Amino acid sequence: RKEVEQDPGPFNVPEGATVAFNCTYSNSASQSFFWYRQDCRKEPKLLMSVYSSGNEDGRFTAQLNRASQYISLLIRDSKLSDSATYLCVVDSGGGADGLTFGKGTHLIIQP
Amino acid sequence: SAVISQKPSRDICQRGTSLTIQCQVDSQVTMMFWYRQQPGQSLTLIATANQGSEATYESGFVIDKFPISRPNLTFSTLTVSNMSPEDSSIYLCSVLEGYGYTFGSGTRLTVV
Numbered sequence A: 001r002k003e004v005e006q007d008p009g010p011f012n013v014p015e016g017a018t019v020a021f022n023c024t025y026s027n028s029a030s031q032s033f034f035w036y037r038q039d040c041r042k043e044p045k046l047l048m049s050v051y052s053s054g055n056e057d058g059r060f061t062a063q064l065n066r067a068s069q070y071i072s073l074l075i076r077d078s079k080l081s082d083s084a085t086y087l088c089v090v091d092s093g094g095g096a097d098g099l100t101f102g103k104g105t106h107l108i109i110q111p
Numbered sequence B: 001s002a003v004i005s006q007k008p009s010r011d012i013c014q015r016g017t018s019l020t021i022q023c024q025v026d027s028q029v030t031m032m033f034w035y036r037q038q039p040g041q042s043l044t045l046i047a048t049a050n051q052g053s054e055a056t057y058e059s060g061f062v063i064d065k066f067p068i069s070r071p072n073l074t075f076s077t078l079t080v081s082n083m084s085p086e087d088s089s090i091y092l093c094s095v096l097e098g099y100g101y102t103f104g105s106g107t108r109l110t111v112v
Helices: none
Strands: A004-006 A011-014 A019-025 A032-038 A042-051 A055-057 A060-065 A068-073 A084-091 A100-101 A105-111 B004-007 B011-015 B019-025 B032-037 B043-050 B068-070 B075-080 B089-097 B100-103 B107-110
Touching: A004 A084, A011 A019, A019 A084, A019 A105, A032 A060, A032 A068, A042 A055, A042 A060, A042 B100, A068 A084, A100 B043, B004 B089, B019 B032, B019 B089, B032 B075, B043 B068, B043 B075, B043 B089, B075 B089
Parallel strands: A011 A105, B011 B107
Antiparallel strands: A004 A019, A019 A068, A032 A042, A032 A084, A055 A060, A060 A068, A084 A100, A084 A105, B004 B019, B019 B075, B032 B043, B032 B089, B068 B075, B089 B100, B089 B107
8 A cells, every 4th residue: 555654743833943844655666756735724735846866945955765765844944834734745657546645744833 | 837726615515415516727638636635634536537538536436426527628527426424525626737736726515
């Protein structure tokens, strides 16, 4: 069974702090990896793809460790607006039936 | 990215009735999908909506319960039939574009 595991949190972090959370996946054949952000009562929106070499987009850094089968997301200088649920998504290929969503990590940035 | 209009945004329905959810995309897309997100859970794929042929359902989902239409490359509907309280969930349509998946705003369904 394809599985994606995330720490559900919630992570309560003061504004301006750095926060990191991980996601582990069980299917070693997984090909693509993503982080989605889902605000309360909203649809998921793509935050960033995760590349083997690691990638950075502003305050967000994503890393992939294929050997250990985990993905990480680092948020620097956190803002109140970063409060959301972050979904780890793993794509094993073959269309949407190859997508596996984690249950999400709840992040709360406190003033 | 594609803009997806999904409606209704929410509904409260009596058990035993059916609800049809519509998803309109502002561009032609080959692949459209329907997901369910139950309370406290992640997204689960219900089916892939195929244009001009029957939808492809995932394990645990059947056409009689979740009939899907895809009359063209910009539109799809999902019907939740003979509803029970266990069907209370958020239903989302999604399209695949070059860089990833885009989701509709979701339909929050409560069955009483």
